[in-house]
Amino acid sequence: MALPWSSWDPHQRGSWAWKGLLLTALLITWIPPAPALLNILAIPEKPAQGDNVTLLVRGLPGDLVAYNWYRGTDLSQGHLILSYIISPADETPGPAYTGREAVRPDGSLDLRDVVPEDSGSYILQTLNQQFQTDIAYGHLLVYEILSPPLLLANGTKLVERRDSIHLLCSTPSTGDVRWFFNGEPLPISSRLGLTPDNRVLVRHNVRREEAGAYQCEVWNPVSISRSDPVNLTVYYGPDRVAIVQESAFQTGCTVEAEFNASLTLCCVTRSCPDPEYTWSFNGQTHESTTRYLNISGMTKDKEGTYTCIAKNPMTELSGSASVLVKMSVATSAMTIVPVPTKPTEGRDVILSVQGYPKDLLVYAWYRGTASEPNRLLSQLPSGNWIAGPAHTGREMGFANCSLLIQKLNLTDTGRYTLKTVTLQGKTETLDVQLQVSKGSSLTMGTVSPPSDRRLPWGRILSASAPTKQEFLEDLCYVSPI
Structure with missing residues (x-):
């Protein structure tokens, strides 16, 4: 030696x-x-x-x-x-x-x-x-002071359910490797693959929720160093396409707009990036290329089928939706006329309603403003009516929304308000001013019922004898309009 x-x-x-x-x-x-x-x-x-x-x-x-x-x-x-x-x-x-x-x-x-x-x-x-x-x-064992690793990706623009993620954490260090997603430790799922040394991460058939910022980190007992983030974008969609509308009534795939009204159709979907929009009217390409289509001044010639096509240029997928636009049937304006027009004390008067809604659900009369303490009565289309807090026993309602006030007195002078609700939930409020004059005699007079003979006279419901309309009547009573 x-x-x-x-x-x-x-x-x-x-x-x-x-x-x-x-x-x-x-x-x-x-x-x-x-x-x-x-x-x-x-x-x-x-x-x-x-x-x-x-x-x-x-x-x-x-x-x-x-x-x-x-x-x-x-x-x-x-x-x-x-x-x-x-x-x-x-x-x-x-x-x-x-x-x-x-x-x-x-x-x-x-x-x-x-x-x-x-x-x-x-x-x-x-x-x-x-x-x-x-x-x-x-x-x-001497631990090195670690330098930031370099994170390499096979691509940062990926298509959902088609592409895979391949990320490599490149570092000369022998330290352990950890992964982060949007700043948080990356959960390991069944779709996540890591090499034994944790330096290569693979996700097959990438999904939209996997888009974000990825980082890798090397560490040892005395030093930690993290890479710069790599931001991955996942293109997807368009998902289910739908058309929603503003300022119109819609049932199913039909949109109704009143004559000369303006209507805006909006094409909605989820997509990354935002899709390209194409509209058509009755099969002919429309000039609009945004998600919105404006129809101004509704007329008969604008009735038809409007279709929106949304196409994603990155995924090369597309979807469409259609609606039928119709002009709603014109309805005459509702008016209230006292009959007789100059009622006198001791006589009867009918507040006759013209142009009431044909799809009426319920109406209510009020003495004064439309508030619950002032409610005279509420009535259903069946003709059954329910007395309100202000009912004096001299008021009676009819299915055509008219109101009979019997044996007038001078205190009946004032404002009367009618509130109607249609089956579609449309509410309309109208009022009339009633002036009762002092009569020359106290002879009682009567007024004939409304001329609409197709509609029955109303009747007061008995609280002890409920009918088939019990649920709706109770609803009107507990929560009057």
Whole structure:
């Protein structure tokens, strides 16, 4: 075995002669070691790149004369770092010496400005005064200060359910890799594939909810570093296309608009990017190329089928929807006329309603404004009516919305309000001013019922005898219009 110090010259005196003697005893005359009691501990336990580290030796006996430190797993000459003679404190560097190592008198080894390449096994060999040797093994792991990894993608513009995501976290570090999505740890699902080292992420048949910012992170016990985000866009749609409308009445696929009214149709869908819109009217291409189509001044010639086609240029998918636009049947304006027009005290009067809604659901009369304390009565199309808080027993309603007031008195003078609700929920309110004049006599008179003989006279419902309209009647009573 080659000698770690200079060869011993028998004619030399002093320390060089002592070194040769010790080395001969240590490396040529091998004496089986005593049972090992030595151990080596790295301080700090998890050093980072650039730290100063001490390989602290414990359990050293007190009769030692020399130490040898080796980097590696064997006691070969090429692995020798330093030889140290305790008295006089003299150290001799070996082939593995870098200039950053020093041996303490207690046998510990100091390393300055450690680098990851210093990681590995270390061996301490000791020599005592009886020329017996002992060895101890230690291990050092130096953690590097990590640089940000580079995240590489096979593409950042993907089509839903067609393309796959391939992301590579590129880093020279041996640290562990973690993944993040929109700043949060990425959940691992059954559709997520990672290589054993976590450095490649794959998602097949990408979905829209997987669009967002991806990052990878490398870490070790002393350092963490995250990549710049890679933003993935997932193109999808158009989903189900529908047409909604404003300022018109719609039932199913039919839209009704009044004569000369304006109508706006809106084509709605979910798509990324926004789709290209094409409208047609009765099969002919319309000039509108946005999601909105405006129909101004509704007339008979604008009735027909309007179709919207939405096409996504990225997914090459399209969808469509159609509606039938019709002009609603004109209805005459509702009016109220007192009959007679100049009623007098003690006589009857009918507040006759002309042009009432033909799809009437319910109506109510009020003495004054349309508030519940002022309600005279509510009536259903069946002719059944329900008395309100202001009913005096002299008021009676008819199916054509007219109101009979019997045996007028001067206090009946004032405002009367009619409120109607149609089957489609359309509400209309109209009022009339009634002026009762003082009569020349108190002779009672009567007024004939309304001329519409097709409609029955109304009758007051008995609270003790409910009819088939009980539910609707109760509804009108509890929540009057």
